[in-house]
Amino acid sequence: MSLDIKKIPAESFERVHIDSSHAERITKPSLSFWQDAWLRIRKNKAAIASIFILLFIIIMAFVGPMVSPHDAETQTITHANLPPKVPGLEKLGIFDGVGTLAGKEVDLYEMKKVDTYYWFGTDGLGRDMFSRAWEGTQISLLIAFVAAVIDMVIGVAYGGISGYYGGRTDDIMQRIVEILYGIPTLVIVILMLLVMEPGVIAIVIAITLTGWIGMSRIARGQVLKFKNQEFVLASRTLGAGNGRIISKHILPNILGVIIINTMFTIPTAIFFEAFLSFIGLGLQAPDASLGTLINDGYKVIRFQPHILLYPSIILSLLMIAFNLLGDGLRDAFDPKMKD
């Protein structure tokens, strides 16, 4: 403890009056929850990278088939089974159209006298894999987004009603969920696809049929957590009706968790669609999704690995990016991480 007493000019000891309202001032900039979350996610490199990857894939899914000189559906038998060839890169010894034929490395483009470029190669029917991969991505994304949105709407509504009204309503609704959950999803899906015509709508229905249950459970838990919070009670004592409490107090507070969960349902839906297509229950030719493309590719993996490779890379990137983004959002929204 320092005890040396410094000489200090007398006027320093003049009393000052400080306006006490000064101390009420808040110096920090005002940040809403979403702005705060955005600042957080900006620091998360993996999440930012994921956002860019996803944007790229989504843009390519729409732009890809247009920029390719070849149509996805046009079958050119003479151009069948060509490996990838990209202008420019071919000089580096990669993507130069060289593939194996009967154990020997040959330039297949030269052999088949093809003077155009197939960036991702072609399949057994001579269709351009570049266009097909991106069209497949487009379909897969479409199915996943639609399924996730439907899951979200049904799940939040069901879980929200169940949790908010509680009591008998909750008991009955939860028993129904348990029964639904007890039936193996795959069995329902197979039965359903036998009845319905396979296609995008059928797959969306198949995915959402039981997919909303997870979301409904999360929504119910969140609503239960918030409905007895003091700010909700305060609103009730002010005379607020259920509509106001749900829309102004509960929904904005559970939105974060719902978004995170949706971020995780999208890749699950993509994967499930790919799985259904892979086991032959999904889309039927000539429609392509990432799942059907992978299914086609895996049959010829030993001879034409490029047919499998590109859809698989896109699928993997989608899965990883959505999951990393979901993780990033969870960290950004989680109030426990608050300082």
Added chain:
Amino acid sequence: MEKILEVKDLELSFHTFAGEVKAIRGVNFDLLKGETLAIVGESGSGKSVTTKSIMRLLPEHSSEFKNGQILFNGKDLTKLTDREMQKIRGKDISMIFQDPMTSLNPTMPIGKQIMEPILKHRNVSKSVAHKEAVDLLRLVGMPKPEARMKQYPHQFSGGQRQRIVIAIALACNPQVLIADEPTTALDVTIQAQILELMKDLQKKINTSIIFITHDLGVVANVADRVAVMYGGKIVEIGTVDEIFYNPQHPYTWGLLSSMPSLDTAEEKLYAIPGTPPDLLSPPKGDAFALRSDYAMKIDLEEVPPFFKVSDTHYAATWLLHPDAPQVDPPLAIRERMKKYPGSRYYEGTEGGTY
């Protein structure tokens, strides 16, 4: 008296998303053998952080020792490795937390939890540890200790759980016991029992206690010495009588006068205006000046050093500088000072001038 723990110029910061929070800004105090030192302050004053830094319980990725030493029996705790620290934690220094619900493991019988530190830190057999655990439970006033050894935390009430937590903390006869708001979560009648128990045990085993609380009533009950913290610094330190009957720092004045007393009927309570400082950008000079009715120009410019009031009593306020004008503390404080020989408002006859 022998010093068992010395905290010297401790400075510690947290690195948060919003920037560097200077949670402790130069804290000095000693803990003597066998005494109870109470640290009082409001939330965010740095009282909990100070003791957590003694135990090295702060998250390593976000907290940083900027400066200073924590000397425990001459050893600097800030320099120890994690492994060396583990040997001290729970054995030489142990800690009681605020919430007895969460400081016990709900899936382990309480007997096992009490035996754990004994088995870990002392080379004894299981049967000896078991016997000692039973003795500890008896010591903290648990009826039928043998039978209760096998029970789980949820089978006990809040007050009993806190007794168990104390038993665990005392298992290795620690030299220092840090109690971080141990009674805040309890009801008054249970709080009274726990405080009595702690005082009783201290006499029996001669442990030094650092008692953190924001409740001045509890401080008056348990403490030998009191350190008042504000804005990451100790602003006043002294014996319990000095702090309660002869306080010198305007913040201490504010704290003491904002409590209503049971026997007088004040028309209006004294309220310290404003809110505690934001340690992201601590104010220049005396952190309390912005809320003080006694602020002087210099308070806004320079941090006050500690001025000596007596051998045991120091306060960091420019009001104590010999050139500073003499001010009258608030009425409630003058009332208190009347009881204290040595203050200039003393009305007793024991002599004593200022």
Added chain:
Amino acid sequence: MAEKLLEIKNLKQYFNQGKPNEVRAVDDISFDIYKGETLGLVGESGCGKSTTGRTIIRLYDATDGQVIYDGVNVHDKKSKKDLKEFNRKMQMIFQDPYASLNPRMKVLDIIAEGLDIHGLVKNPKERKEKVVELLETVGLNREHADRYAHEFSGGQRQRLGIARALAVNPEFIIADEPISALDVSIQAQVVNLLKELQEEKGLTYLFIAHDLSMVKYISDRIGVMYFGKLVELATAEELYANPMHPYTQSLLSAIPLPDPDYERTRVRKSYDPANHNYQDGEEIAMREVTPGHFVYCSEKELESLRALSSSK
């Protein structure tokens, strides 16, 4: 005494009624609250004091009993309009300053909620002006209106909660442990504010707390609760000077005061309900021992209490 604003008659609030885990949170309590007074309600956690407050304001439907506000039983089935009117007259301030403000809303919208629900303002400009006025009433200002709750300190948040309750011009406010989560230096700010508002607006308070020294300071009368029962009710002065129920005595003797000399001599009394030795069939009820001082006791205890108080 002044006119009664609120009569609570045989109020009961049982949870899980009829099931093995039935909890009698509030077990047949009756008391009156007079216009303009502050009635303190103290007791330890789990004694039912908060449940009493929440049942009065209809956050819970009472199991049995009546809450008569201005001559009308508020627990009767009523129209939406009547209920809304009732919600305007009776307001509540909550305990946890962190949980009682919606983290996603701006202060402006939080405080204006009552105004919106009851249609008390016509346009956004008037709404903003009214909110600013309320903010100034509680010692905050215009700048704070556009901020979010998490940017405020505990004491400021509690004042925001008060401003929200005041927005609808209530007559009666239930303050449910409004200061127990605050620091000592901030408690006084909030208590002073509540007192000032009471004088200015003629408010009536039900002040629920476990901090007995603050309760004594703010209350005119105090009720002590123990396990769902009201055990003693008297004026604040009388209760502290002359506690009669052994539980009240034990509670008062347990409070530590910021006075080391007093603490060195304080003797704590403990309370054991078995010491009453009530016989079977003995009727235990709230009985008036001295004027205005009610104690939950048997006929026999009443006599000895009367004898004791007259000998003093």
